Amino acid sequence: MEQLKETPLVGRHRALGALMAPFGGWEMPIQYEGILAEHRACREKSALFDICHMGEFRYKGDLVAGGLEDVFTFSVASIPVGRSRYGFLLNEQGGIVDDLIVFRIAEDEAMIVVNAATAPNDFSVIESRLPGSARFEDISAATGKLDLQGPMSRDVLLSLLGHEVAAIPYFRFIETDVLGKPAIVSRTGYTGELGYEIFLPAGKVDELWSTLLTYPSVKPAGLGARDLLRLEVGYSLYGNDLDETITPLEAGLDAFVNLDKQFVGRDALLAQKHAGLSRAKVAFKVGSRRSPRHYYEIWTGDARVGTVTSGAFSPMLGCGVGIGLVDPASARPGTALSIRHGNVAMDAVACTLPFFAGGSLRS
Amino acid sequence: MPDTLFTKEHEWVKLEGNVASVGITDFAAHQLGDITFVELPPVGKAVKQFEVLCGIESVKTASDIYAPLSGKVIAVNAALNDTPEVVNESPEAEAWMARLEIASDPAETARLMTRDQYLEYLKGL
Structure with a gap:
């Protein structure tokens, strides 16, 4: 190991x-x-x-000519200096290579903050998409x-x-x-x-x-x-809720994807959007203190409709909460779900996010 | 015979006549971390020794609790429904989970450990 x-x-x-x-x-x-x-x-x-443990990369050079503008699902060049933006690095199939935040340090400088496990691969993927006129370094x-x-x-x-x-x-x-x-x-x-x-x-x-x-x-x-x-608060965790086989559209994170700009994976997302999703993100609350967990099954009636990607007992709500990927029809808030694992079954109801909205985030 | 015995799966059982109270050990509670849910067994449920009696969940994991002895559930500690954290606070006293009516089979109790044997067993883990 x-x-x-x-x-x-x-x-x-x-x-x-x-x-x-x-x-x-x-x-x-x-x-x-x-x-x-x-x-x-x-x-x-x-x-x-x-x-x-999280990774940080530094990019120095013209954001558009140096190629960074076309790497992510959002425009880096439109982030004002002193602000940051959340979004994705995708593969050709539209799968999420990583979720990350880009900090606009200066007109010609950005810092990219990525997940720990994915950092080495992220660096080589991003580097491979830059033509080479800018400086790009791993400062982790x-x-x-x-x-x-x-x-x-x-x-x-x-x-x-x-x-x-x-x-x-x-x-x-x-x-x-x-x-x-x-x-x-x-x-x-x-x-x-x-x-x-x-x-x-x-x-x-x-x-x-x-x-x-x-x-x-x-x-x-x-x-x-x-x-x-x-x-x-409904944030996704890479490796649980997001991975290379899941697109941002399936993960319910369209808000962080700008389909009007160029990026690797855009064509796949446009095709997926056109064809309609075969699975979608669901959030649900359990009717007890039981905790759903990663990989538990999601059922509606007699049909297996999907899988839990994250679950826990929520101290703020006093019940189990979870998110998962399901048949889009089962993702609608109000849908009665059953979360199953072995001989355990828990009743749950699909809901909207966040589970807990009382935080001090914007105070 | 000592009145409290232990299993390799970290349950304790306290014997008072033909009634056996069951819970999990301090070691088990510590290993599980913050307990968030105790699935109490239905009163009347009959179990064989080392069969699943009920379940317990912590922030980190979900586990089964096994019956240290064969018997029939005659009472459960309903306080754990709303305050499962008592399992962390007082695992070997307040947080008993179920009381079993048992047949007092010496062959079964011989498969359990005394406190000293259990503490020795923990050292080997």
């Missing part, structure tokens, strides 16, 4: 007694105190996540990333970094000094709460982690809580 990669904080996690597990080729903290306690910390105060190893998320995250960063932070709107970022080093503070996240993603030199991650944990309102949180938080 390939050696697991470690973030600069692996010693900190072990010292905190974290349960560690492999994730995307990395040895990552799943939980410290407990998933539910960490979930609650994020919804009520603030939670700090080590996200150094040199770049650390900490996410501070939760209703009190702004107060913490105001105290640490000053008033500049208060003015960052959702999906915008600033370049500023953090602990004396140049960093990017972005108002983005994966929890449905007010929150920030901080990109800084990997050598400063340990100091920032320790500094943030001195604030009484900040608790460390692992990937277990992160998964629960993202599912409650």
Whole structure:
């Protein structure tokens, strides 16, 4: 088996007694105190996540002439400097190679933030689609990333970094000094709460982690809580809900695809749109505390109609919630579903997303 | 004979006459993580030793709970329906899951472990 990669904080996690597990080729903290306690910390105060495993690429050059404009499902050149945008890298069949965020750093510069497990492949796919006039480099190893998320995250960063932070709107970022080093503070996240993603030199991650944990309102949180938080607000997880065999249209993420521009996979998506979808994303709530899980079967009446891609017990709703891929007719909100696995069957009802809408995301 | 015995699947069973209370061990609760759902068995259900008695779910996983002894379910701890977290807080006392009426078969109890044997067994895991 390939050696697991470690973030600069692996010693900190072990010292905190974290349960560690492999994730995307990395040895990552799943939980410290407990998933539910960490979930609650994020919804009520603030939670700090080590996200150094994610990949970052830097593109420097003319966005259109250098080819980046045609790589993703959205226009990079139309993102104003200081803002970021979410979307996809697709294969020729329209399948999702990765979901990612592009940060427009300057007129001729962009940072691309991708998932950990997919980062090496993403880099070669993107590179192969650039004619070569621009500079394109993998800066993952040199770049650390900490996410501070939760209703009190702004107060913490105001105290640490000053008033500049208060003015960052959702999906915008600033370049500023953090602990004396140049960093990017972005108002983005994966929890449905007010929150920030901080990109800084990997050598400063340990100091920032320790500094943030001195604030009484900040608790460390692992990937277990992160998964629960993202599912409650309906965000997709690559590897569960998205992969190379699933298109953004099937995944219900059309909003992040601009069919009026060029990108690899566009023809396949146009054909799929024309022919009609054979499967669609469904969100559902279970009528009990039972938790649906990845790969559980979805039935309506006597017919198997699809598969759960993500599921969990939602602490905010007090019931099981999940998303999956089903026959489009079964995806309509209000449809009665049965979630089955072995001798377990749970009644569920298709619903709209998000499951939990009470977060501080836009406050 | 000690009144609390243990299984390799990390259930405990406490014997009081012909009534056996069943739950999961502190070790099991810790391994499962935050418990979110306990599927209590129906009262009246008859089970054989080591058959599935009921189910339990945590944030991380779903597991079966096996009957440490053969018997018939005569009571369940309905408080766990609304507060399954009691399994994490007090796995070996408050969070009993079911009470079985048993036939007190010595061959069955011989297949279970004492606390000391169970603690020794955990060391080997």
